[in-house]
Amino acid sequence: xxxxxxxxxxxxxxxxxxxxxxxxxxxxxxxxxxxxxxxxxxxxxxxxxxxxxxxxxxxxxxxxxxxxxxxxxxxxxxxxxxxxxxxxxxxxxxxxxxxxxxxxxxxxxxxxxxxxxxxxxxxxxxxxxxxxxxxxxxxxxxxxxxxxxxxxxxxxxxxxxxxxxxxxxxxxxxxxxxxxxxxxxxxxxxxxxxxxxxxxxxxxxxxxxxxxxxxxxxxxxxxxxxxxxxxxxxxxxxxxxxxxxxxxxxxxxxxxxxxxxxxxxxxxxxxxxxxxxxxxxxxxxxxxxxxxxxxxxxxxxxxxxxxxxxxxxxxxxxxxxxxxxxxxxxxxxxxxxxxxxxxxxxxxxxxxxxxxxxxxxxxxxxxxxxxxxxxxxxxxxxxxxxxxxxxxxxxxxxxxxxxxxxxxxxxxxxxxxxxxxxxxxxxxxxxxxxxxxxxxxxxxxxxxxxxxxxxxxxxxxxxxxxxxxxxxxxxxxxxxxxxxxxxxxxxxxxxxxxxxxxxxxxxxxxxxxxxxxxxxx
Amino acid sequence: xxxxxxxxxxxxxxxxxxxxxxxxxxxxxxxxxxxxxxxxxxxxxxxxxxxxxxxxxxxxxxxxxxxxxxxxxxxxxxxxxxxxxxxxxxxxxxxxxxxxxxxxxxxxxxxxxxxxxxxxxxxxxxxxxxxxxxxxxxxxxxxxxxxxxxxxxxxxxxxxxxxxxxxxxxxxxxxxxxxxxxxxxxxxxxxxxxxxxxxxxxxxxxxxxxxxxxxxxxxxxxxxxxxxxxxxxxxxxxxxxxxxxxxxxxxxxxxxxxxxxxxxxxxxxxxxxxxxxxxxxxxxxxxxxxxxxxxxxxxxxxxxxxxxxxxxxxxxxxxxxxxxxxxxxxxxxxxxxxxxxxxxxxxxxxxxxxxxxxxxxxxxxxxxxxxxxxxxxxxxxxxxxxxxxxxxxxxxxxxxxxxxxxxxxxxxxxxxxxxxxxxxxxxxxxxxxxxxxxxxxxxxxxxx
Numbered sequence: 001x002x003x004x005x006x007x008x009x010x011x012x013x014x015x016x017x018x019x020x021x022x023x024x025x026x027x028x029x030x031x032x033x034x035x036x037x038x039x040x041x042x043x044x045x046x047x048x049x050x051x052x053x054x055x056x057x058x059x060x061x062x063x064x065x066x067x068x069x070x071x072x073x074x075x076x077x078x079x080x081x082x083x084x085x086x087x088x089x090x091x092x093x094x095x096x097x098x099x100x101x102x103x104x105x106x107x108x109x110x111x112x113x114x115x116x117x118x119x120x121x122x123x124x125x126x127x128x129x130x131x132x133x134x135x136x137x138x139x140x141x142x143x144x145x146x147x148x149x150x151x152x153x154x155x156x157x158x159x160x161x162x163x164x165x166x167x168x169x170x171x172x173x174x175x176x177x178x179x180x181x182x183x184x185x186x187x188x189x190x191x192x193x194x195x196x197x198x199x200x201x202x203x204x205x206x207x208x209x210x211x212x213x214x215x216x217x218x219x220x221x222x223x224x225x226x227x228x229x230x231x232x233x234x235x236x237x238x239x240x241x242x243x244x245x246x247x248x249x250x251x252x253x254x255x256x257x258x259x260x261x262x263x264x265x266x267x268x269x270x271x272x273x274x275x276x277x278x279x280x281x282x283x284x285x286x287x288x289x290x291x292x293x294x295x296x297x298x299x300x301x302x303x304x305x306x307x308x309x310x311x312x313x314x315x316x317x318x319x320x321x322x323x324x325x326x327x328x329x330x331x332x333x334x335x336x337x338x339x340x341x342x343x344x345x346x347x348x349x350x351x352x353x354x355x356x357x358x359x360x361x362x363x364x365x366x367x368x369x370x371x372x373x374x375x376x377x378x379x380x381x382x383x384x385x386x387x388x389x390x391x392x393x394x395x396x397x398x399x400x401x402x403x404x405x406x407x408x409x410x411x412x413x414x415x416x417x418x419x420x421x422x423x424x425x426x427x428x429x430x431x432x433x434x435x436x437x438x439x440x441x442x443x444x445x446x447x448x449x450x451x452x453x454x455x456x457x458x459x460x461x462x463x464x465x466x467x468x469x470x471x472x473x474x475x476x477x478x479x480x481x482x483x484x485x486x487x488x489x490x491x492x493x494x495x496x497x498x499x500x501x502x503x504x505x506x507x508x509x510x511x512x513x514x515x516x517x518x519x520x521x
Numbered sequence: 522x523x524x525x526x527x528x529x530x531x532x533x534x535x536x537x538x539x540x541x542x543x544x545x546x547x548x549x550x551x552x553x554x555x556x557x558x559x560x561x562x563x564x565x566x567x568x569x570x571x572x573x574x575x576x577x578x579x580x581x582x583x584x585x586x587x588x589x590x591x592x593x594x595x596x597x598x599x600x601x602x603x604x605x606x607x608x609x610x611x612x613x614x615x616x617x618x619x620x621x622x623x624x625x626x627x628x629x630x631x632x633x634x635x636x637x638x639x640x641x642x643x644x645x646x647x648x649x650x651x652x653x654x655x656x657x658x659x660x661x662x663x664x665x666x667x668x669x670x671x672x673x674x675x676x677x678x679x680x681x682x683x684x685x686x687x688x689x690x691x692x693x694x695x696x697x698x699x700x701x702x703x704x705x706x707x708x709x710x711x712x713x714x715x716x717x718x719x720x721x722x723x724x725x726x727x728x729x730x731x732x733x734x735x736x737x738x739x740x741x742x743x744x745x746x747x748x749x750x751x752x753x754x755x756x757x758x759x760x761x762x763x764x765x766x767x768x769x770x771x772x773x774x775x776x777x778x779x780x781x782x783x784x785x786x787x788x789x790x791x792x793x794x795x796x797x798x799x800x801x802x803x804x805x806x807x808x809x810x811x812x813x814x815x816x817x818x819x820x821x822x823x824x825x826x827x828x829x830x831x832x833x834x835x836x837x838x839x840x841x842x843x844x845x846x847x848x849x850x851x852x853x854x855x856x857x858x859x860x861x862x863x864x865x866x867x868x869x870x871x872x873x874x875x876x877x878x879x880x881x882x883x884x885x886x887x888x889x890x891x892x893x894x895x896x897x898x899x900x901x902x903x904x905x906x907x908x909x910x911x912x913x914x915x916x917x918x919x920x921x922x923x924x925x926x927x928x929x930x931x932x933x934x935x936x937x938x939x940x941x942x943x944x945x946x947x948x949x950x951x952x953x954x955x956x957x958x959x960x961x962x963x964x965x966x967x968x969x
Contacts, residue, residue, distance in 0.1 A: 025825070033632070035632065035635070035636060035639075036636045036639075036860075036864050037636070037639065040864065040867060041867075042867065042868040042869065043867075043869055044867055044869070045865065045866060045867045045869045045870035045873075046603070046605070046864070046865035046866070046867070046870070047603060047865050047866055047870045047873075047874075049870065049873045049874055049877060049950070050877070052873070052876040052877045052879070052880040053880050053884065054880075055879065055880040055883040055884065056883065057879070057883075058879070058882075058883055058886070058900065058901055058902055059739060059768060059769060059879065059901060059903065060739050060740075060741075060900070060901030061741075062739050062740075062741060062769050062770045062901070063768065063769070063770065064766070064767070064768055064769055064770050064771065065770065065774075067868050068643055068644060068766070068767070068868045068871060068872075069643045069868065070640060070643050070644065070863060070866070070867055070868045070871060071864070071867055071868070072864065072865070072866060072867015072868060072869060072870055073864045073865065073867065075603075075605055075865065078605055078609075078861060078864050078865050079605060079609070081864070082609045082612070082615075082633075082861055082864075083609070083612065085628070085629040085632055085633060086609070086612040086613075086614040086615050086629050087614060087629065088614075088626075088627075088628035088629040088632070089614035089615065089618045089626065089627055089628070089629035089630055090614075090618065090623070090626035090627065091613050091614045091615075091616070091617040091618040092613075092617035092618075093613030093614070093616075093617045094613060094614060097619070099619055099622070102619050104617075104619060106524055107616065107617050108524060110569050110572060110573070112611060112616075113573075114572070114573070114576045114577075114580075115792075116607075117576070117577060117580040118580070118585035118587060118588070119577075119579070119580025119581055119582070119583040119585055120576075120579075120580050120583070120792070120793065121790045121791070121792055122585040122586045122587050122599075122790060122791055123583045123584070123585060123586065123791055123792075123793045124586055124591075124593045124597055124599065124791045124793070124927075125597055125791070125793050125794030125795075126593055126595050126596075126597070126930045126934065126935075127583075127584065127586075127593060127927060128918060128919060128922050128927070130919075130922065131583065131584035131922060131927070132583050132584070132793065133582050133583070134578075134579040134580055134581065134582030134583040135579075135583050135793050137579050137582065138576075138579050141579075145563060148561045148562060148563050149561055149563075160655035160656065160659060160795065160796075161655060161848075161849065161850040161851075162849065162850060163837070163847040163848055163849045163850070164655060164659070164848075166847065167847060171693070171697045174697060175697075194837075194838075194849075195836070195837035195838040195839070195840070195841045195844065195849075196837050196838075196847045196849050198837075198841040198842035199837035199840070199841060199842060199844040199846070199847035200847045201842065202842035202843070202844075203666075203697075203698055203846075203847055204697050204698055205697075205698055205699045208841075208842045245550070246548075246550035246551055247550075248550045248552070250552070251552050251554070251555065274548075274551070276557060276560050276561055277548050277551065277556065277557055278548075278551045278555055278556060278557060279555070279557065279561075282555040283555055293850065299616045299617055299854070300617065300618065300619045300620070300850075300853075301610075301615065301616060301618075301853045301854025301855075301857070302615055302618045302619070302620065302621065302627075302629075302630035302633075302853040302854060302857065303619070303620040303621065303630065303634075303652070303814065303850060303851055303852075303853030303854075304620075304653075304655075304796075304850040304851045304852045304853045304854065304855070305655070305795070305796030305798075305850070305851075305852045305853070305854060305855055306850040307796075321693070336934070337937050339937065340937070347693065347696075347697065348689060348690075348692065348693025348696065348697070349686060349689035349690055349693055350659070350690060350693065351655065351656055351658045351659050351686070351690060351795075352596055352656060352657065352658035352684065352686035352687060352690070352783075352794070353596070353597070353686065353793075353794025353795060354793065354794045354795075355794065355795055356795040356796045357792050357793035357794055357795055358792045358793075358795065358796050359795075359796060361576065364576065365572055365576060367563075368564070368567050368571075368572045368575060368576070369522075369523075369524070369566060369567060369569070369572050370522060370524070370566050371522075371563065371564050371565040371566030371567060372560040372561050372562070372563040372564065372565060373522075373560050373565050373566055374522040374524075374525065374565075374566035375560075375561075376560045376561075377522060377525055378522075378524075378525060380544050380547070381525055381527055381532075383544075383547050383548070384527075384532060384535055384536070384539075384544065384547065385535075387535075387539045387541075387547055388535045388538060388539055390539075391538050391539040391540065392538060405541070405546070405547055405549065405550065428623070429625070432623065432625060432626055437623065437626065438623055440622075443838070457524075457525055458524065458525075458526070459526070460526045460527070460531075461527065461531045461534070461535060490625050490626075493625040493626050494625065494626070494628050495624065495625045495628055495821040495825060495827045496625065496821040496822035496823050496825075497625065497821060497822045498624045498625065498819050498820070498821045498822075498827045498828075498829045499819045499820055499821070499822075500624075500819065500829050500831065502819050502820065503817040503818065503819035503829045503831040504817070504831050504832055504833075504834070507808060507815075507817050507831060507832060508817055508818040508819075509635075509638055509649045509650075509808070509815055509816070509817050509818075509831075510635070510638050510639040510642050510649055510650070511635065511636070511639045
């Protein structure tokens with residue numbers, strides 16, 4: 001060990017392969033944190049609430065008997081518990097998060113501040129309309145921007161997330177067929193689709209027919225024509241698709257669908273690639289949901305909340321659900337009941353109240369900040385970044401559908417790992433050790449050992465160059481036979497690989513005093 | 522544009538590395554005829570200050586709940602949320618993480634979900650819970666579909682006391698999916714549940730009942746549960762005000778098979794209706810028919826405890842058209858807010874909070890009943906009750922707005938054309954004695 005003259009070490013000692021365990025299991029900044037129920041207690045609380053005034057109970061003899069079992073923490077304990085837990089998460093703000101199909105772009109904090117203005121955050125959905133004119137104006141403004149960007153006829157803001165939007169759009173399509181007295185049984189879904197698409201169609205009682213991709217990863221108009229018939233209610237096509245490719249025959253596909261009396265549902269999960277460059281309305285789309293939490297950067301929050309407004313063509317719009325905002329003389333009002341919808345025939349209601357207002361405000365802040373020029377530039381940069389990764393990695397990684405220009409994400413498969421003893425999962429876990437969030441793995445299903453990389457427009461060229469260097473090094477190591485680097489990964493994360501089989505086989509979905517006793521043994 | 526890091530030099534270098542001449546070349550797959558030549562007809566980018574001004578101007582046109590005596594409920598409630606909650610949910614590592622697909626670097630979110638599921642199970646008196654739904658109403662729709670799967674029947678009976686929006690969600694979903702939903706008429710004066718019990722037949726998969734109901738009434742559901750079970754049907758209990766569970770017997774101890782609740786009251790603001798968080802709890806034996814994400818405990822390769830998303834063979838990304846639901850993204854961050862607030866409360870704090878709510882509502886009901894012409898229809902309630910006023914309730918509510926009081930929800934807003942003289946009134950710990958006095962004074966003047 002090198003030391004200075006006072007005997008103080010000037011460089012850390014090499015730790016070798018194994019690190020000695022610590023008494024606590026902690027590793028300096030990585031601190032083990034027990035469950036709330038193991039540190040809290042029934043007596044503790046982190047709030048100071050006054051003594052209730054004396055009152056006669058009107059609970060009708062239904063008073064809760066005994067304790068709830070809910071552990072409480074004081075405020076300083078709460079702060080430390082959840083801050084420590086947060087430190088076990090990877091996040092956009094801490095590093096590059098190229099999770100394909102998920103659009104992990106920068107989340108501006110202005111948007112958070114705007115959503116928390118009391119005039120938005122502290123307003124009840126059932127307040128009299130004249131006390132919420134600003135909220136309705138914001139919804140109206142958001143609708144206008146979404147319709148300008150998509151070239152569609154109208155919008156339903158209420159769906160709560162992408163899959164909820166799919167259900168909205170497909171229910172409207174079903175209602176449109178019903179109105180014509182047509183019973184159609186089938187929905188066509190390309191095999192590269194998100195799992196939500198077939199699940200949505202099935203929820204509405206449709207049979208799902210899978211359409212294979214052709215060799216270049218896109219859907220051919222001939223394959224679509226062959227599957228179309230009088231039994232087909234619609235198609236659910238993602239564009240750009242989940243392989244990161246723009247469907248080049250989309251206009252012809254839309255025409256073929258309409259010729260067959262069916263409708264075109266577009267999964268808008270990847271709309272972020274084409275904002276300001278193309279409008280779904282011009283492509284022949286009848287409905288499309290827009291994931292505000294992807295394209296317009298409302299935070300993902302560890303799994304939501306999302307927001308999935310649906311835009312409609314003239315043909316489907318009359319069947320859009322309640323509620324919606326309408327102009328009413330000088331002001332704005334909400335149409336909350338099917339009976340108040342005039343000539344329209346809404347298919348019903350999908351949720352209580354009016355949608356994810358908090359996400360609408362964040363989206364509006366994002367849109368106003370970017371403007372028309374900035375949103376177009378954002379799409380261009382997202383596509384530029386994905387293609388840059390593709391161009392710099394194409395000689396060491398493999399693409400299932402050949403090397404072609406992609407949109408906002410680039411798809412690799414595991415051909416380059418053949419005979420290396422390294423799987424896509426191993427490869428992803430090794431990326432964790434290098435300080436990156438892995439790409440989406442094993443999706444889409446049409447590629448073997450898929451790795452879907454979506455860099456987004458938020459990353460600098462330097463960040464991309466570093467990521468490229470890491471992927472090149474990993475690919476080289478895999479080919480060189482250093483499988484152990486991968487199969488043992490991650491080594492430096494708060495946890496090594498977790499046993500998912502055990503979790504599913506013996507589900508333990510909550511804490512109980514018994515499990516605590518077991519853990520102590 | 523402040524969010525986009527590339528310089529024009531970067532872009533040129535990258536285009537060159539890609540081997541194309543221009544950005545247009547990257548979009549060559551878009552058919553020529555539909556390519557936008559110009560950016561859409563919308564304003565250009567704007568600085569923070571300008572965006573703040575525009576949005577603040579809109580926000581200022583709304584009346585915030587905290588700025589006035591406020592008594593609106595009906596599925597969303599005005600409660601105080603501790604500052605700690607909003608600070609913690611804005612931690613970068615929670616706010617800007619995705620669904621925990623890589624558990625080794627998502628233990629924070631996963632452990633929170635495990636704590637959330639435990640809290641929801643304890644609160645509702647059920648055996649287990651999922652990692653959240655979008656909100657209470659969509660959770661209610663999912664619960665009915667789950668009951669259909671479990672019983673292999675397809676008829677749901679909806680109590681007249683079910684929130685009209687929840688009822689509409691179930692009816693819509695049933696209509697679109699080919700199932701049947703039979704809604705009972707909403708009768709604010711009715712007592713007991715024997716008429717619902719009588720409607721249960723061999724085709725009935727479930728009975729959906731809300732407690733406290735839309736009108737605020739509390740009921741013992743034990744007999745209804747027994748009646749449902751006797752016919753092989755399930756009891757689904759909806760709770761739109763979860764704070765009530767700090768004072769009222771939980772659905773789990775009354776025989777509920779599935780409990781769905783709107784969790785907004787704990788940790789989450791009013792937000793003009795969303796985002797909120799749906800709680801979904803059930804019996805252990807029904808776990809594999811639950812919709813949505815579930816977090817489970819396991820161990821890592823070194824034997825240390827850890828958490829993962831599990832039972833994913835129910836879910837759309839594995840099962841596709843055979844999944845139990847199409848739900849993917851749920852309400853992660855709102856669930857986190859719920860969990861943090863409930864940790865701060867604990868058993869002691871929740872009970873105190875519930876008692877404060879009940880006391881506030883009792884005091885308001887007593888005060889309003891002193892007004893000539895006002896009748897309190899609800900004899901058992903938690904923090905919300907229904908009053909009858911002389912004349913049109915919507916007009917009364919509008920006149921109260923003139924006097925600076927947000928006095929409740931006219932029933933006819935949710936049930937158009939009926940019960941025009943009824944108002945559902947909520948009172949919480951956020952209401953002070955002077956708020957109640959302002960309400961009584963204003964209502965007296967309006968009705969005079």
